[in-house]
Amino acid sequence: MNELLVKNAYVIDPINHIDGEVMDIAVRDGRIVEDVGPQAEVIDAEGCLTLPGGVDSHTHVCGTKVNFGRYMSPEDMRAGREVRRGVKHATSGYSVPTTYANSYRYAIMGYTTLLEGAMAPLEARHTHEEFSATPLQDMMANTLFDGNWGVMKAVSEGDIERVAAIVGWTLSAVKGFGIKLTNPGGTEAWGYGKDLRCIKDEVPHFGVTPAEIIEAMIQACEMLRLPHSVHLHCNNLGTPGNYACTVGTFNLVPDLNKKRQSLYATHVQFHSYGGSDWKTFRSKAEPVAYTVNNRPQIVIDMGQVMFGKTTTMTADGPMEFNLYRLHHNKWSNHDVELETGSGIIPVLYRKKNLVNSIMWAIGLELGLLVKDPWRCLLTTDNPNGAPFVKYPEIIALLMSKKYRDAEFATVHRRTESRVDLPALDREMDWNEIAVMTRAGQAKALGITGIGKGHLGLGAEADIAVYPLKVGEIDPAQEYQKIIDGFARAKWTVKRGRPVARNGEILVHGENTTIWVDPKISPEHDMSRDPKFTEMFNHWYSVRMSNYPVQDEYLKRNLRIETEATI
Amino acid sequence: MIHEDMICPFCGCLCDDLVIETEGTEVVRVDNACTLGSHKLMNAGKHRLKAPIMRDSGRWRDATYEEAIEYTAGILLDADRPLLYGWSSTQGEAQGAGVSMAELLGGVIDSTTSVCHGPSILAIQEVGHPGCTLGQVKNRADLIVYWGCNPTEAHPRHMSRYTTYADGYFLENAFRDRKLIIVDVRKTETGSIADEFIQVKPGGDYAVLSALRAIVRGREDVVPPTVAGVTKEQLLRVAALCKEAKFGALFFGVGLTMSPGKYKNVRNAIELVDELNRYTKFTLTPLRGHYNVYGSNEVFTWMTGYPYAVDFSRQIAFYNPGETTAVDILARKECDAALIVASDPGAHFPKKCLEHLTDIPTVLIDPMHTMTTPLVRCQIPTAVTGMDAAGTAYRMDGVPIHVKKFLDLGYPSDTEIITKIFEKVTEVRHP
Ligand code: SF4
Numbered sequence: 003m004n005e006l007l008v009k010n011a012y013v014i015d016p017i018n019h020i021d022g023e024v025m026d027i028a029v030r031d032g033r034i035v036e037d038v039g040p041q042a043e044v045i046d047a048e049g050c051l052t053l054p055g056g057v058d059s060h061t062h063v064c065g066t067k068v069n070f071g072r073y074m075s076p077e078d079m080r081a082g083r084e085v086r087r088g089v090k091h092a093t094s095g096y097s098v099p100t101t102y103a104n105s106y107r108y109a110i111m112g113y114t115t116l117l118e119g120a121m122a123p124l125e126a127r128h129t130h131e132e133f134s135a136t137p138l139q140d141m142m143a144n145t146l147f148d149g150n151w152g153v154m155k156a157v158s159e160g161d162i163e164r165v166a167a168i169v170g171w172t173l174s175a176v177k178g179f180g181i182k183l184t185n186p187g188g189t190e191a192w193g194y195g196k197d198l199r200c201i202k203d204e205v206p207h208f209g210v211t212p213a214e215i216i217e218a219m220i221q222a223c224e225m226l227r228l229p230h231s232v233h234l235h236c237n238n239l240g241t242p243g244n245y246a247c248t249v250g251t252f253n254l255v256p257d258l259n260k261k262r263q264s265l266y267a268t269h270v271q272f273h274s275y276g277g278s279d280w281k282t283f284r285s286k287a288e289p290v291a292y293t294v295n296n297r298p299q300i301v302i303d304m305g306q307v308m309f310g311k312t313t314t315m316t317a318d319g320p321m322e323f324n325l326y327r328l329h330h331n332k333w334s335n336h337d338v339e340l341e342t343g344s345g346i347i348p349v350l351y352r353k354k355n356l357v358n359s360i361m362w363a364i365g366l367e368l369g370l371l372v373k374d375p376w377r378c379l380l381t382t383d384n385p386n387g388a389p390f391v392k393y394p395e396i397i398a399l400l401m402s403k404k405y406r407d408a409e410f411a412t413v414h415r416r417t418e419s420r421v422d423l424p425a426l427d428r429e430m431d432w433n434e435i436a437v438m439t440r441a442g443q444a445k446a447l448g449i450t451g452i453g454k455g456h457l458g459l460g461a462e463a464d465i466a467v468y469p470l471k472v473g474e475i476d477p478a479q480e481y482q483k484i485i486d487g488f489a490r491a492k493w494t495v496k497r498g499r500p501v502a503r504n505g506e507i508l509v510h511g512e513n514t515t516i517w518v519d520p521k522i523s524p525e526h527d528m529s530r531d532p533k534f535t536e537m538f539n540h541w542y543s544v545r546m547s548n549y550p551v552q553d554e555y556l557k558r559n560l561r562i563e564t565e566a567t568i
Numbered sequence: 569m570i571h572e573d574m575i576c577p578f579c580g581c582l583c584d585d586l587v588i589e590t591e592g593t594e595v596v597r598v599d600n601a602c603t604l605g606s607h608k609l610m611n612a613g614k615h616r617l618k619a620p621i622m623r624d625s626g627r628w629r630d631a632t633y634e635e636a637i638e639y640t641a642g643i644l645l646d647a648d649r650p651l652l653y654g655w656s657s658t659q660g661e662a663q664g665a666g667v668s669m670a671e672l673l674g675g676v677i678d679s680t681t682s683v684c685h686g687p688s689i690l691a692i693q694e695v696g697h698p699g700c701t702l703g704q705v706k707n708r709a710d711l712i713v714y715w716g717c718n719p720t721e722a723h724p725r726h727m728s729r730y731t732t733y734a735d736g737y738f739l740e741n742a743f744r745d746r747k748l749i750i751v752d753v754r755k756t757e758t759g760s761i762a763d764e765f766i767q768v769k770p771g772g773d774y775a776v777l778s779a780l781r782a783i784v785r786g787r788e789d790v791v792p793p794t795v796a797g798v799t800k801e802q803l804l805r806v807a808a809l810c811k812e813a814k815f816g817a818l819f820f821g822v823g824l825t826m827s828p829g830k831y832k833n834v835r836n837a838i839e840l841v842d843e844l845n846r847y848t849k850f851t852l853t854p855l856r857g858h859y860n861v862y863g864s865n866e867v868f869t870w871m872t873g874y875p876y877a878v879d880f881s882r883q884i885a886f887y888n889p890g891e892t893t894a895v896d897i898l899a900r901k902e903c904d905a906a907l908i909v910a911s912d913p914g915a916h917f918p919k920k921c922l923e924h925l926t927d928i929p930t931v932l933i934d935p936m937h938t939m940t941t942p943l944v945r946c947q948i949p950t951a952v953t954g955m956d957a958a959g960t961a962y963r964m965d966g967v968p969i970h971v972k973k974f975l976d977l978g979y980p981s982d983t984e985i986i987t988k989i990f991e992k993v994t995e996v997r998h999p
Contacts, residue, residue, distance in 0.1 A: 339703025
């Protein structure tokens with residue numbers, strides 16, 4: 003029996019409606035309990051801000067694309083080198099750190115659960131190998147279906163049950179968590195060097211449109227009763243005027259689930275652009291946020307851009323090629339047969355650059371204009387908008403108008419006429435930040451039921467204590483304290499075990515991989531469907547029997563079985 | 569017993585459709601594999617070292633696994649600058665244990681990459697890599713280019729599984745509809761079936777690539793009448809073929825990476841492919857030789873940040889090919905102990921390097937007697953991954969494949985042996 007008592011914690015736990023209560027948190031065998039015995043290990047929180055462990059509902063930390071980002075960037079590796087010490091391995095990398103470095107840095111910031119945003123099913127084994135090497139967070143992987151031939155064929159036949167059956171089979175086979183669509187249809191078009199502009203364009207050779215794919219996948223997701231909704235990276239990312247496509251996409255979405263959203267739209271900053279070219283480029287965060295405010299079935303994440311160097315990586319291959327043509331640094335592309343693709347390029351977001359300055363403002367505008375913090379989550383789409391180590395600065399920007407104004411004074415001077423940011427007075431409170439960085443993320447992912455994102459009885463004992471005395475700090479004025487406080491938790495507790503303290507890593511832990519296994523009726527079992535197996539064995543370059551990820555790739559894991567309606 | 573859908577652990581094609589028949593501990597039949605793969609598999613149980621061997625005053629004697637493991641841990645712990653080299657024909661799990669051990673020892677870990685596609689990686693680190701999985705080529709490509717390689721000999725099923733002879737989803741009659749361009753210094757068997765065979769004078773690859781880039785960019789005026797033995801006429805024809813293709817796929821081998829110009833050749837090839845993407849779709853893939861050399865790059869990268877030649881002597885991961893690569897370290901007589909795993913430097917390294925290997929305590933982990941055996945002081949036989957051990961391997965296009973086990977000959981796997989050595993090392997040098 004392993005017991006821990008976190009004493010004198012100033013707790014904010016939005017899911018359990020606790021907003022600033024000083025209390026003790028008792029932990030036994032990794033779960034939160036009523037009380038513990040006198041032998042329990044004690045941590046004194048000293049009245050500091052105590053939150054559920056951070057949850058990142060959209061990050062890129064493990065897998066083929068991430069690793070290729072490292073592989074092609076020795077210059078980035080040199081930027082983040084730390085020596086091996088104690089239980090801590092040597093680390094490298096700033097924007098795409100090594101697996102260990104990602105895990106340590108997240109732990110130091112109080113994060114305990116991460117969702118890898120994009121896993122190509124054919125290459126899933128790689129993601130799981132890196133998950134096994136991630137010591138301090140629980141991991142999940144959204145699985146890419148944007149250019150899935152089986153799905154697109156079933157959509158063109160109008161057979162939603164078949165869509166669901168294919169998705170279900172694939173998730174079980176690759177041990178994925180949820181559905182990811184990245185530029186749906188566009189990545190297939192990129193197979194021949196083309197792209198789609200928006201949701202009504204037809205995917206070459208498949209006779210379907212992104213709109214049809216998105217609608218079918220939303221329904222299939224509900225048929226499979228997946229904990230998380232469809233996780234969408236809209237079409238037409240990063241182009242001036244694309245907000246109209248984004249709003250059009252949002253307006254498609256039906257409200258199908260009482261417990262959570264029907265659609266999670268990711269890095270919406272990159273999709274809220276006005277103007278007709280880069281010269282007339284401007285923010286359209288306002289109409290996008292308006293649409294979100296009026297459609298409770300949609301949750302978004304910010305995709306905040308922060309200035310400095312980073313590496314962009316996405317399954318949106320054509321977008322990366324276009325970006326490469328603007329930046330001219332280096333470009334990697336990796337199309338995955340019958341499924342998806344990806345691209346990687348390094349970027350430098352500069353304050354001197356008008357477009358970059360507007361992008362920075364748009365993310366913050368979204369955060370401030372979406373009224374309900376449960377529906378606009380704090381992310382950078384790590385590392386696309388910025389590396390996740392920038393989260394504390396974003397928190398401070400959301401909490402302090404003074405900080406925003408001070409930063410705004412340093413960006414490109416023509417930004418003012420293109421954005422609404424200076425006019426926004428909202429300053430977020432601690433509770434809203436707790437929602438945007440953990441409670442809301444866990445709820446959107448549908449994992450509160452397995453004890454994530456809250457500190458109620460029976461919850462996973464993932465706890466972050468920050469060196470912040472809520473009553474003594476005015477975040478609106480003392481924003482540097484906010485940045486420093488969130489950058490380095492006083493304690494990070496993972497499954498009841500202290501794993502980091504004041505920036506030091508204390509243990510070499512082991513994570514849990516959370517995956518979803520929808521239970522589907524035998525007549526919808528794709529492994530026995532002749533058309534599906536034939537397609538598989540004819541056009542993939544691996545045999546169907548060699549495709550599923552073997553159990554041995556998952557060390558400790560939590561399988562969520564759902565009762566599908568097919 | 570018949571084993572279906574087995575994976576060939578020989579070259580970077582990692583063919584996964586083999587049918588292998590075994591009788592007891594004998595492989596009696598292999599279907600679908602090429603001669604290279606069949607040969608390896610048919611001889612799976614033969615020529616194996618029965619047990620570890622150690623040199624005792626110049627003579628070999630049998631040793632126990634415990635003794636050999638103890639000895640290996642001892643020489644690594646005693647060394648100031650141990651070198652852990654090889655890793656290309658073993659499972660990813662063993663590679664991972666190797667990296668952890670190198671880190672704890674403050675040693676250098678390098679794979680055979682540094683003598684094959686190392687230059688390709690240097691080029692990728694400068695300009696990136698427009699690539700794709702092999703199925704993408706199979707289904708779409710109507711133009712295939714092989715540059716400085718001979719797949720017929722080295723990757724015998726590459727053309728039938730992924731390119732020229734493979735069915736393609738978007739091609740009516742794949743074999744007829746695909747064009748084949750071969751670039752080489754001599755006409756090989758592959759060259760004789762090409763639509764265009766470009767014979768480049770040795771060392772002329774860089775110039776030919778530059779000329780093609782100029783033509784694709786619309787600057788044929790700067791191209792002289794012949795470039796490294798290739799006529800301008802042919803270059804124009806080839807550039808046109810590339811631009812007209814709907815999907816072109818360029819594969820290249822050590823003929824490009826190890827010829828004069830080295831990584832600059834590859835950089836030029838990547839930039840040509842970049843350029844072509846402005847007109848059509850084009851991709852590039854290094855033809856990797858060992859079945860899991862790409863895996864070593866992947867594992868090293870996620871653990872250390874660098875794909876090969878990682879030096880932990882400063883407690884951080886340090887990478888500087890040309891300095892931290894195995895050949896350089898040996899040539900400078902810098903390392904004072906070596907562990908060679910699943911590779912055969914004895915057959916490939918310069919004499920100077922091999923001399924140093926014999927001067928220092930060197931241990932080899934390999935199932936069979938190889939050209940490296942005479943150089944070492946101890947050899948530990950292990951199971952052959954893909955035959956009597958399972959594990960992960962990365963195909964040349966980065967697709968991770970679970971390589972299966974179909975025999976049990978009682979040997980420990982590389983991972984087991986390396987983990988045991990690592991445990992011994994950890995006992996002395998606590999993390
Ligand atoms: S092509 Fe390579 S992987 Fe395929 S059977 Fe031959 S040696 Fe084995």
